[in-house]
Amino acid sequence: MVERIEEIEAEAKAAVEAADSASELEETRVRFLGRKAELTGILRGIADLPPEQRGPVGSTGNKVRKALEGLIEAKVEGLRNAELEKSLAGDRIDVSLPGSPARAIGHIHPITRTRRMIEDVMVGLGYQVMEGPEVEHDYYNFTALNHPEGHPARMLQDTFYVEDEEHVEQVLLRTHTSPMQVRAMEASPPPLFMIVPGKTYRRDSDATHSPMFHQVEGLAVGEGITLADLKGTLLAMLREIFGPDREIRMRPHFFPFTEPSVEFDVSCFRCGGSGSLDDGSRCGLCKGIGWIELGGAGMVDPNVFGFVADAGYDPDSVTGFAFGFGIERIAMLRHGVGDLRLFFDNDVRMLEQFS
Amino acid sequence: MRVPYGWMADYCDPGLEPRDLAEKMAMTGTEVERVVTLGPPSPEGFVIGKVLAAEKHPDADRLSVCQVDTGDGERTIVCGAPNVAAGQTVVVALPGAVMPGGMEIKQAKLRGVESNGMICSDRELELGEDHDGILVLNDGPAPGTSATEVLPLAEPVLELEVTPNRTDCFGIYGVAREAHAISAAPLSPAPWNGGPIGPGVDSEAGDVERLDDAAGEVKTADRVRIMVRDEELCPRFTARGYTDVKVGPSPVWLKARLIAAGMRPISNVVDITNYVMWLTGQPMHAYDLDLVPEGELVIRRAENGEKVAALDGDEYELTDQMVAVADRNGLAGIGGMMGGSVSEVSASTTTVLMEAANWNGPNILRTSRDLGLRSEASSRFEKQLHPDLTLRAQAVAARLMVGICDATPMTGLVDVAAPPPSSEPIRLRAGRVERILGLAIDADRQAEALEMLGFGVEREGDDLLVKVPADRHFDVTREIDLVEEVGRISDLDRNLPATLPSGAGRPGGLSRQQALQRRAEDSLRESGFDEMVGWSFTDPAEADRLRLDPEDPRAGAVRLANPLSEDQSVMRTTLLGSVLGTARRNLSRGADRVALFECGRVYLPSGAFGPGPLGGDFPGNTRPPFNEPQHLCALAVGSVDPSSWRTEASGSDFFALKGVLEHLAGGLGTAVTVERIPGAPTQPFLHPGKSGVVRAGDRPIGWIGEIHPLVAAEYDLGSAVAFEIALADLLDASPVGEEAYRDFTPFPPVDRDLAVLVEEDMPASSVLAVVEEAGGELLTGASIFDVYSGEGIGAGEKSLALRLRFRAPDRTLSDEEIEPVWSGIIEALEKTGGKLRG
Numbered sequence A: 001m002v003e004r005i006e007e008i009e010a011e012a013k014a015a016v017e018a019a020d021s022a023s024e025l026e027e028t029r030v031r032f033l034g035r036k037a038e039l040t041g042i043l044r045g046i047a048d049l050p051p052e053q054r055g056p057v058g059s060t061g062n063k064v065r066k067a068l069e070g071l072i073e074a075k076v077e078g079l080r081n082a083e084l085e086k087s088l089a090g091d092r093i094d095v096s097l098p099g100s101p102a103r104a105i106g107h108i109h110p111i112t113r114t115r116r117m118i119e120d121v122m123v124g125l126g127y128q129v130m131e132g133p134e135v136e137h138d139y140y141n142f143t144a145l146n147h148p149e150g151h152p153a154r155m156l157q158d159t160f161y162v163e164d165e166e167h168v169e170q171v172l173l174r175t176h177t178s179p180m181q182v183r184a185m186e187a188s189p190p191p192l193f194m195i196v197p198g199k200t201y202r203r204d205s206d207a208t209h210s211p212m213f214h215q216v217e218g219l220a221v222g223e224g225i226t227l228a229d230l231k232g233t234l235l236a237m238l239r240e241i242f243g244p245d246r247e248i249r250m251r252p253h254f255f256p257f258t259e260p261s262v263e264f265d266v267s268c269f270r271c272g273g274s275g276s277l278d279d280g281s282r283c284g285l286c287k288g289i290g291w292i293e294l295g296g297a298g299m300v301d302p303n304v305f306g307f308v309a310d311a312g313y314d315p316d317s318v319t320g321f322a323f324g325f326g327i328e329r330i331a332m333l334r335h336g337v338g339d340l341r342l343f344f345d346n347d348v349r350m351l352e353q354f355s
Numbered sequence B: 001m002r003v004p005y006g007w008m009a010d011y012c013d014p015g016l017e018p019r020d021l022a023e024k025m026a027m028t029g030t031e032v033e034r035v036v037t038l039g040p041p042s043p044e045g046f047v048i049g050k051v052l053a054a055e056k057h058p059d060a061d062r063l064s065v066c067q068v069d070t071g072d073g074e075r076t077i078v079c080g081a082p083n084v085a086a087g088q089t090v091v092v093a094l095p096g097a098v099m100p101g102g103m104e105i106k107q108a109k110l111r112g113v114e115s116n117g118m119i120c121s122d123r124e125l126e127l128g129e130d131h132d133g134i135l136v137l138n139d140g141p142a143p144g145t146s147a148t149e150v151l152p153l154a155e156p157v158l159e160l161e162v163t164p165n166r167t168d169c170f171g172i173y174g175v176a177r178e179a180h181a182i183s184a185a186p187l188s189p190a191p192w193n194g195g196p197i198g199p200g201v202d203s204e205a206g207d208v209e210r211l212d213d214a215a216g217e218v219k220t221a222d223r224v225r226i227m228v229r230d231e232e233l234c235p236r237f238t239a240r241g242y243t244d245v246k247v248g249p250s251p252v253w254l255k256a257r258l259i260a261a262g263m264r265p266i267s268n269v270v271d272i273t274n275y276v277m278w279l280t281g282q283p284m285h286a287y288d289l290d291l292v293p294e295g296e297l298v299i300r301r302a303e304n305g306e307k308v309a310a311l312d313g314d315e316y317e318l319t320d321q322m323v324a325v326a327d328r329n330g331l332a333g334i335g336g337m338m339g340g341s342v343s344e345v346s347a348s349t350t351t352v353l354m355e356a357a358n359w360n361g362p363n364i365l366r367t368s369r370d371l372g373l374r375s376e377a378s379s380r381f382e383k384q385l386h387p388d389l390t391l392r393a394q395a396v397a398a399r400l401m402v403g404i405c406d407a408t409p410m411t412g413l414v415d416v417a418a419p420p421p422s423s424e425p426i427r428l429r430a431g432r433v434e435r436i437l438g439l440a441i442d443a444d445r446q447a448e449a450l451e452m453l454g455f456g457v458e459r460e461g462d463d464l465l466v467k468v469p470a471d472r473h474f475d476v477t478r479e480i481d482l483v484e485e486v487g488r489i490s491d492l493d494r495n496l497p498a499t500l501p502s503g504a505g506r507p508g509g510l511s512r513q514q515a516l517q518r519r520a521e522d523s524l525r526e527s528g529f530d531e532m533v534g535w536s537f538t539d540p541a542e543a544d545r546l547r548l549d550p551e552d553p554r555a556g557a558v559r560l561a562n563p564l565s566e567d568q569s570v571m572r573t574t575l576l577g578s579v580l581g582t583a584r585r586n587l588s589r590g591a592d593r594v595a596l597f598e599c600g601r602v603y604l605p606s607g608a609f610g611p612g613p614l615g616g617d618f619p620g621n622t623r624p625p626f627n628e629p630q631h632l633c634a635l636a637v638g639s640v641d642p643s644s645w646r647t648e649a650s651g652s653d654f655f656a657l658k659g660v661l662e663h664l665a666g667g668l669g670t671a672v673t674v675e676r677i678p679g680a681p682t683q684p685f686l687h688p689g690k691s692g693v694v695r696a697g698d699r700p701i702g703w704i705g706e707i708h709p710l711v712a713a714e715y716d717l718g719s720a721v722a723f724e725i726a727l728a729d730l731l732d733a734s735p736v737g738e739e740a741y742r743d744f745t746p747f748p749p750v751d752r753d754l755a756v757l758v759e760e761d762m763p764a765s766s767v768l769a770v771v772e773e774a775g776g777e778l779l780t781g782a783s784i785f786d787v788y789s790g791e792g793i794g795a796g797e798k799s800l801a802l803r804l805r806f807r808a809p810d811r812t813l814s815d816e817e818i819e820p821v822w823s824g825i826i827e828a829l830e831k832t833g834g835k836l837r838g
């Protein structure tokens, strides 16, 4: 009897295997598990069997019955899924059509982009970002930066003055972001590490000079800060901006509010500082020099500390460095923009090139 | 400052190619703008010739046929210059010589006459630009002499960009000393102390100290009276007289050096003043002493309106802020700027007064600016020279006057001097250099560097006591200045390590405002707007274009005193003008739509500042002179989103832009409301019916609306919508970073809709406010999902459909609980004139 059950199982498995529609499967189910099925009959007649056969036949029969039920259930699900897949495959769209509704893509101005990048680099080096007024007192723009009245350096930076009958030449458009050095020191004692990005103005207009442009000022004041620290800081910053292989060069220069003063250059990232390209031609970016001029810097002049002595800046106990450079210059170099004036023309065909 | 290499090499020849020297100078603090080679690329083939005969060309009126001795025999040269004549000493370019610009001289037939070379003009040799004829040399070097021996042919000239503190580098000797310190090549004594002055003219050691020694029979003091009425403006005035002066052209070498330096030779006496200035850095002026009545000069402030005829042929009107040199009849010069024509040296001059004076730098700078006059003299004086330089100049000039003009110096100087500036030595403390530079340089090496630069150094232990030379007096006044001097000569580029500041850690970061500003900008970018950066200055007529009332504070607060042009003469008070102008420009260039925004400052009369730096409240002891809040302005013309294959692009209307603003505020975790305030004036540049005030909480922070058609027309735009808000005020309302978590309820809400008829003019926001007020705590949300007017609705009315959501934090609400709240809401609506529909 047990052998018979096993034969039924084999038959049934083959029949389930062979069924390829829901109705065929239902027929199979009725044939092997229905009320009139042989297996059902066997199980129903267990009581009539000799006692020693009842156990094995009952357990085998029930096991086979369960197995067949599971098998059919699984097959039903498989067939249902196959039918769904078949109907989905027929329900097609053209996936190459554009998304809808179309969304306009906006853009951030390259100056803002560049400013943010510089800010992020300097924040990583431990600097705060500050803003200061663009319409400024002569005191902050010149006097407290060690440009005494009548100093020729005042003439170097052709200054826009604000019309004010009472205070002639007392209010001006800042010619650099440096006035914030003094404001920041007035507001907080050392150590101070800050940068100031912002608009600056000089009375000058041609392909390489704009009457309005953007600078970033940097100032670090504390105990034991040296010119070597300035070099390391600028190098770290320039490598973030222009790549890890860049070198820095500092040339002595003169600014009234730093002493010693330097101008700093970065090694050319197009020719690697050699001045010539792989094909032997002269590098156009650095004009064959291998270096690109970027900005001015130096150690904060003790006279400047003298203007903020009350705020805790004693030139015998603290030293510091300051630096400044143009944002447009960085943006032009990084993105190959040839004409400064393009930044303020705001042609959307230019703006759309920056994301 | 132009430095002919050969002239500098009289004092120090660094033995470097000019380009290498330029590079070294750049790395030690003196920018060399460029190195130019004067004249032809090579001196080869240029020789001195003597014109033996010059006759008219038989077949050409303008040409002469000349016989010229060029040392190697006589040759025929056809010459086109009108001034060629027998007896002249000239420069000949022989066949094979290459002219500036690359043309090679060849044997050629000119109208049938064979020409074997070319007689050169100074223009052709790039020695000058003013003369049309050939260059005629006055004294006669032997024919065949290489021209480079008397003329700076193919002479390298360094064009230095001298920083204003380095007055010493406005003299050749100062530059030579710099070359010495850079290269360690030997430096000859100074031209006032035993060094050479020019070919055939030398100084002797102690010339300056011997200025008062007896010379001619006449004493300067007997012929000259100098009165300085204002010592502050003229700290020193020295004068020396000369008799028997033979005025004439300068020798060729002197002319050539002046030309190479960029100056025009005039006559030997005038050329000497210029030569001395170029060599020593101290300007001079020569007077025809016979034209100075009684030899009396008074240095005083000019009177307002006083006029002087200057040497450049112009007349200048002075003010009492300027210093003048006056003779008995009137003004004889503008102090430190330019001499007067009244006592100008001329061919008939025989008695000369040489002035070397010292002037107040800031005063000269101001005078130069006020007169619009800048001379080689003023550009040196304005940087403040030391009074002692006058004596150096007098010593060098005396040697030249004797050597070149055959003059007899009068005995002694007239020297009117204020007390000299003090010259205490400066202490350079041990370790100070390392503390500033971050590089140890031992005391011996420091002393050596300073001495090469002309400083006197005494050791005091490891400290140095440093005496500053007169020509560095105003530049090097403090210990830190000495640190710089040591540093720049110590090859910092190679030696300085690159380190980062050590010491207390510090947090870097963006302020909350800065971080949120980026978020605001990015929100607009994500809404499809392009960021622009507009000019801070604008046209005063913009206020008119925007229909601003002249009384409106935005009609122009900050006006520039010296704008580049009228249309950039005021600072903008709103970003709208910049954005409208940019929209117009882009549309006229073919853009079919624009969506622009700018995040920038406006410049308002000082008044209440907004919060933080973005509100114009900057750090520092003194408030800024004006109020500069950061604004955010967005404008859309045409659709913001483009059309697609299943949606049509719709033009941007008020609500499209309001959605952008709400998205911006929502992205900052806050919300804005827009209201029309009954009776309040609207923005004159906006459509009065389609605009409103933007509020964050109770605070008005800006406006939004359709641009008034008249304003749009000014900018050639069709319909446009815009908003502008004060960024700091919006950020102030943002809870970002400070959000407090509240538990949310697990119990389900009950939603109910209602429709209410209200007057057309009743703002939807007021209806919502009434509902929310009446709904109390159980009403957790109310929104408008439909607005309808037209068929079935009475004229002057509109129907609003509202969805209300009720919910309690601790239980599921039953209808019985909602009912009283619901009737309260309806009652409140009816009280305000609303009629419930359906």
Ligand SMILES: [Zn+2]
Binding pocket: A268, A269, A270, A271, A272, A273, A274, A275, A276, A283, A284, A285, A286, A287, A288, A289, A290, A291
């Ligand atoms: Zn390069």
